Amino acid sequence: MTRLRGPFGRWDPASLSEVVARFSGLESCWWVAGGFAIELAVGRRIRSHGDFDVLLLRRDQLVVQQALPGWQWWAADPPGSLRPWAPDEILSLGVHDIWCRAGADDPWRIQIMIDESRGQEWVSRRDPRVRRPISTLGMTSADGVPFLAPDVQLYYKAKTPRPKDEEDFDAVLPVLTDRQRRWLVDAISKTYGPHPWIKRLQA
Template structure:
């Protein structure tokens, strides 16, 4: 559905990890998509006819109105085809500046847009694994630890250094940072 989007987007979350390692790792309950805040209204275009609910304030859902621009601080949009169906897509909004992507967790963590994602053989864009793991590192859950362990085998030295630096910059000392420098 997002292939017709007029702005960049990336598969995120656990599916991004699986696309990076080339195999399924675990069960998923929805599909995560990352869109830059500046391009947020493409979600309404791509998912026309769906329900869109925004976590605003965090922890509570409210309908997202057509054409409504969500402010900084609002990051999650939950989407489903109809009221009586489960949530199918979670869209995460992230920040950008003149030089590219800017982490909403720490503006010191940045990356050019051209280095934010990768593309599958079929042309599906997904977040590079080190960027996705950066988000998962904030408060890792058991499934995040599974994803981290699987990605370690595919990260090259530059990806490991970027992730270790980004984690340390945003979160301080972290158990993953030490593991990234040992491989």
């Protein structure tokens, strides 16, 4: 379903199968993120989606241009603006999102989220105290699709939860392991302080 999103044009999110086909040949790590990652964690469809998120580490950012050759790539330069991302350009640390579409008259299809890392650790761009081994950042679906671990995805959604984030939290909460719950409580507490999700995670 084509959806509007702000002043930058319409979205028609790519399908999971299309994203897998385009990114599966990469040597670098990548993960399905956002609401689709939550659905892969619970194993069922939860809601409609306005976009499709893929997570990459900043050090691997240029593989986007390899995975989507001939597409338009636009960097989301804060605050609230888009600009073309030039071939082989290394984005500044302030840029965390890339919007991708096949052509100028086409809808946006894929949003790339860029996260930080140091050595073999993922480091939260919101709080450098929140980190974990890159090897534990994602999970793999029964079909072999890599997706962002639900506790990490919920950590990002916890900043200012929207109705869809609450829906995702409700859906995935029952499948979180004790270890994931503990990690998420600690991460939320460090970065955001008191939060309504903490009590439910500790129940």
